[in-house]
Structures are given as C-alpha cells and as structure tokens.
Amino acid sequence: MSAPALRARIEAAGYGRLMVLRDVEIHVSEGEVVALLGANGAGKTTLLRAISGLVRMRGTVDLGSASVTPKSPERMARLGVGHVPQGRGTFPNLTVHENLVAGAAARRGRLDLKADIERWTTVFPRLAERMQQNAGQLSGGEQQMLAVARALMGRPRVLLLDEPSLGLAPAVVHELFDKLAELNRDLGTAMLVVEQNATAALRVAHRGVVLEAGRVALAGAADELRDDQRVRQAYLGL
Amino acid sequence: MELFSQRLVDGLSSGCIYAALALAIVLVFRATGTLNLAQGEMAMFCCFLIWKLTDLGWPLIPAILAGVVAGFVGGAAIERVIIRPVEDSRDHLPVIIVTLGLLLALDSLAGGLFTVDTETLGSPFPSGSWHIGQVLVPYSSIGLFVVISALSGLMWFTFHRTRLGLAMRASVDNPESARLLGIRRSRMLMIGWGAAAALGALAAALVAPQTYVYTGMLQGVLLYAFTAATLGGFDSPAGAVVGGLLVGVLQTMVSGYVGFVGNDLSLMTALVVIIVVLMLKPTGLFGRPDSRRL
Numbered sequence: 001m002s003a004p005a006l007r008a009r010i011e012a013a014g015y016g017r018l019m020v021l022r023d024v025e026i027h028v029s030e031g032e033v034v035a036l037l038g039a040n041g042a043g044k045t046t047l048l049r050a051i052s053g054l055v056r057m058r059g060t061v062d063l064g065s066a067s068v069t070p071k072s073p074e075r076m077a078r079l080g081v082g083h084v085p086q087g088r089g090t091f092p093n094l095t096v097h098e099n100l101v102a103g104a105a106a107r108r109g110r111l112d113l114k115a116d117i118e119r120w121t122t123v124f125p126r127l128a129e130r131m132q133q134n135a136g137q138l139s140g141g142e143q144q145m146l147a148v149a150r151a152l153m154g155r156p157r158v159l160l161l162d163e164p165s166l167g168l169a170p171a172v173v174h175e176l177f178d179k180l181a182e183l184n185r186d187l188g189t190a191m192l193v194v195e196q197n198a199t200a201a202l203r204v205a206h207r208g209v210v211l212e213a214g215r216v217a218l219a220g221a222a223d224e225l226r227d228d229q230r231v232r233q234a235y236l237g238l
Numbered sequence: 239m240e241l242f243s244q245r246l247v248d249g250l251s252s253g254c255i256y257a258a259l260a261l262a263i264v265l266v267f268r269a270t271g272t273l274n275l276a277q278g279e280m281a282m283f284c285c286f287l288i289w290k291l292t293d294l295g296w297p298l299i300p301a302i303l304a305g306v307v308a309g310f311v312g313g314a315a316i317e318r319v320i321i322r323p324v325e326d327s328r329d330h331l332p333v334i335i336v337t338l339g340l341l342l343a344l345d346s347l348a349g350g351l352f353t354v355d356t357e358t359l360g361s362p363f364p365s366g367s368w369h370i371g372q373v374l375v376p377y378s379s380i381g382l383f384v385v386i387s388a389l390s391g392l393m394w395f396t397f398h399r400t401r402l403g404l405a406m407r408a409s410v411d412n413p414e415s416a417r418l419l420g421i422r423r424s425r426m427l428m429i430g431w432g433a434a435a436a437l438g439a440l441a442a443a444l445v446a447p448q449t450y451v452y453t454g455m456l457q458g459v460l461l462y463a464f465t466a467a468t469l470g471g472f473d474s475p476a477g478a479v480v481g482g483l484l485v486g487v488l489q490t491m492v493s494g495y496v497g498f499v500g501n502d503l504s505l506m507t508a509l510v511v512i513i514v515v516l517m518l519k520p521t522g523l524f525g526r527p528d529s530r531r532l
C-alpha cells in the first residue's frame with residue numbers, strides 16, 4: 001500500500017499551557033475523504049491548525065515522503081497542505097479573481113494561472129460571474145466556494161476543510177458537499193473535513209473519526225458510523 | 239489674476255512636497271496595514287546621510303541613490319528589529335506607539351550623529367523657472383511633479399499588477415489566510431517598510447533644496463502629508479498626489495487671501511480640512527470602502 005497523503009501523530013498541541021490534544025493520530029489515504037467529527041470544543045479546529053503550523057504542537061506530520069514538525073503555515077503550504085479555515089477566511093477587499101491568484105502564492109516558477117482559474121470556475125460557475133467583485137460582497141455560500149477554489153489553486157496534496165457548512169442554508173450545504181465529492185472523485189484530492197453537520201459530512205466521506213475532549217474516541221468506515229445506533233446517539237446527536 | 243495664478247503655482251509646488259511624503263505614508267499603510275509616525279524622521283535621517291555623502295565629495299545623484307538604498311535597508315532592519323516584536327495583526331496601536339518612540343529616537347540620533355545645524359542640499363533639477371506671462375513655474379517643481387506622478391503610477395502598478403503587490407495586499411487583508419496560502423507575511427512587512435523608507439528618502443532629498451536639511455525639516459511637511467493622505471484616501475497612490483496638491487493650494491490660498499490666517503494658522507486649516515473630509519467621506523476622495531461584511 002502506498003504512503004498516505006497525510007499522517008499526523010500529535011503527542012500534544014494547545015495554547016500556551018492549555019493542552020487541547022493528547023496522543024491523537026490521524027491519517028488520510030491518497031484519494032480518501034475523512035470526516036473529523038465531534039462536539040463543539042472537542043479540538044477539531046486545533047487539530048487542523050496544528051497540522052498547518054498555526055498552533056504549536058509536539059509530534060510529526062508526514063506528507064508523502066516528507067516528515068516534519070509543523071512550525072510555520074508558510075512552510076506547510078509549500079509542502080502541500082491546503083487549509084480552508086473555519087469562517088472561510090477569504091480576502092474581503094480583493095476581487096474574486098485576485099483571491100484565486102493569491103491561492104497560487106506558494107507555487108514557484110512561471111505559472112499558467114489562467115488554466116487553473118478556468119478549471120475551478122467551471123466547477124464553481126457562480127464564481128465565474130463574480131470575478132471582478134470584491135470577495136466581501138459575496139454570499140456566505142459563494143465565499144465558501146471561493147475559499148475552496150482558492151485553496152485548490154495551490155494544488156494541495158491534501159485539503160483540510162474546517163466546518164465548511166457553518167452558517168449556510170441546508171440547500172447550499174448540500175450543493176457544497178456535492179462539489180466536494182465531485183472534486184474528490186474527479187481529481188482524487190485527499191480531504192480531511194471537520195464538521196458538526198455529521199449527516200452532510202458522512203454522506204461524502206469514506207471514513208469518519210470522532211474526537212472527544214482532545215482524543216480520538218471512535219473511528220470507522222463512514223457507513224458504519226452512520227448506521228450505528230449507539231454512535232448516532234452518543235456522538236453525532238442524530 | 240496674475241497674483242492668483244502665481245499663488246496657484248506656489249500652492250501646487252508645495253503640494254508636490256506634501257504629495258511625495260504622502261505617497262510613503264500610503265505605501266506603508268497598503269503594505270503593512272498600519273501607520274508609521276516616524277516616516278518623516280526616517281526620511282530626514284536618510285537625507286542627512288545624503289547630505290553627508292555630498293559633503294564628503296560624492297556627486298548628488300549617486301549620493302541620493304545611496305541614500306535610497308540605505309533607506310530600504312534601514313527600513314527593513316527597523317521592521318525586523320523594532321517593529322516585529324510588537325507586531326500584532328489584530329491590534330495596531332502598539333506598532334503606532336513604537337513608531338512614535340522611533341520618531342523621538344531618530345530625531346536626537348540625527349542631531350548627535352550629523353549636526354544640529356541647518357545644511358543645504360543641491361537640487362537634481364535645473365535651477366530657474368519657466369515663465370508663463372508673469373507667472374514663474376520653477377523647474378524644480380515641474381521635476382518633482384513628474385517624479386511623484388511616476389512613483390504614484392509605479393506604486394499602483396506594483397500593488398495591482400504584480401504578484402508581490404497582490405501578496406502584500408492579501409497579507410494586510412487577512413494575515414492568517416495569507417500565511418495558510420504560503421505568503422510569507424514577515425517578508426511582506428519587511429519589504430513594505432523598506433520600500434516606504436526608500437521612497438521617503440527620495441522624497442526628502444527632492445524637497446531638501448526648499449526645506450533645507452535639519453532635524454525638523456519634515457515635521458511641518460509630515461502633518462500636511464498626513465492631511466493629503468487622509469484627503470486622498472489612505473489606500474490610494476493617486477489620491478495621495480491629488481490630496482497633496484489640494485492641500486498645497488488650499489494652504490497657499492487661505493494664507494494669501496484670508497488675512498487673519500497667515501502662516502501660523504495654516505496648520506489649523508489642515509486640521510479643519512481633515513475633519514471636514516472625514517465627516518463627509520470617511521474613506522477620503524479616492525479611498526475605497528472596506529468590503530468586509532460586519
């Protein structure tokens with residue numbers, strides 16, 4: 001079996017003296033979508049931010065053949081981590097087009113950005129109509145799609161998504177997750193998706209990992225988690 | 239009519255001086271999202287360096303170029319050593335306070351290192367004036383106008399048409415997202431401070447023939463430059479130039495025609511202009527409103 005796209009072994013991670021994560025291990029295989037579930041405050045965001053180098057951690061992150069302890073997000077971006085942060089994190093005063101170009105900042109050399117931009121605006125046609133508008137003027141759903149497209153401009157090896165459904169209407173959530181599934185199917189992009197909306201996430205994920213108070217409480221195939229009555233009540237609130 | 243025309247030209251001439259420094263203020267604001275109160279002192283310091291080199295026998299142009307390079311290196315070093323430790327993308331106040339300290343430090347350092355006397359620096363532009371009827375337009379003012387217009391265009395081009403400029407704007411707009419995309423924020427800040435200091439050095443050297451070279455050479459000018467930047471909108475290079483010219487003309491006209499104002503009260507005029515503009519159009523004449531949804 002080939003090396004996973006991402007493997008994180010986190011001995012400890014947190015803020016100052018507050019340790020949020022302890023002995024968490026998680027991996028995403030090539031072409032796989034993993035849903036990271038858990039209650040509010042379980043440490044999901046912290047886990048993604050530790051992998052990206054935004055939160056200090058002890059442990060290692062393997063990306064393909066590279067094995068590092070993340071220290072800076074700039075470096076992790078260059079190693080192939082694409083991170084769509086909680087709350088989308090678009091550049092409100094930059095146009096949609098400029099947001100997309102900025103997404104390729106970590107790539108070197110002469111780039112054919114036109115081709116990439118066209119590719120992602122074909123996937124997200126609503127962005128194509130708004131290329132010259134400032135991102136701050138887009139709707140929440142459009143901003144989320146922009147944030148995903150922007151991350152893809154960096155050609156990441158693995159895409160981390162932090163609660164992409166947050167604040168979106170159910171129909172928009174449905175559309176967004178369809179797009180994510182489509183991207184994964186067509187391009188084989190590995191994804192680690194943090195969600196409170198377990199139903200939406202498990203619909204497209206291959207596997208699910210449940211985080212509870214900074215530890216992995218449960219992990220398994222997506223359909224098993226979805227159908228397990230005990231899991232549904234205890235962890236997913238379904 | 240002639241008097242009016244001459245006053246207009248004089249106003250535009252001093253306006254060019256304000257515009258030159260306003261450009262540096264806009265540059266730092268665009269590139270780092272904060273204000274540098276020591277902008278004028280950094281420029282003054284470089285100007286002293288340029289004067290020192292000419293004093294040692296260097297020709298003027300190479301001395302100015304050396305001063306501009308020194309400005310870039312010094313600006314970048316100041317960011318790295320003094321600003322970085324208090325840099326916080328959410329709270330700009332500590333940085334602004336530190337630049338205030340820097341202002342005082344550079345002031346006394348320049349006095350100690352160079353001289354507390356007033357020195358003169360030659361102009362890179364030809365002396366003399368262009369006569370339009372009875373109105374005199376100094377060549378130096380024309381030269382200054384050409385240079386600041388070119389710089390303003392260059393700045394706009396860099397911010398809006400190059401990857402470096404885009405990275406700088408992204409880095410100011412959302413520092414964390416920029417870092418997640420691989421944009422080296424700390425490098426952007428260093429380049430921004432360096433470029434602004436280099437621009438300030440050039441501006442100071444070009445206005446020095448009129449202001450003379452002394453530690454307080456830009457203190458008055460800086461206030462008008464801030465007025466100009468406010469008037470133009472803090473994020474617009476073209477706005478800085480237009481704002482500078484407007485402030486220059488306004489100042490000359492008011493002190494020329496409104497008897498009781500005179501020279502002393504013209505700073506008050508600047509203040510009144512700032513307040514009126516901010517009340518009518520908070521983003522300045524050319525500034526764009528923040529697109530952030532609240």
Ligand SMILES: Nc1ncnc2c1ncn2[C@@H]1O[C@H](COP(=O)(O)OP(=O)(O)O)[C@@H](O)[C@H]1O
Binds near residue numbers: 020039040
């Ligand atoms: N910047 C921070 N500083 C200190 N504590 C934080 C910070 N961010 C989150 N925490 C704490 O870490 C814990 C996990 O938070 P988080 O990772 O955001 O959880 P989740 O994303 O699963 O809702 C919570 O107890 C939260 O209060």
Ligand SMILES: [Mg+2]
Binds near residue numbers: 044045046086163
């Ligand atoms: Mg979270």
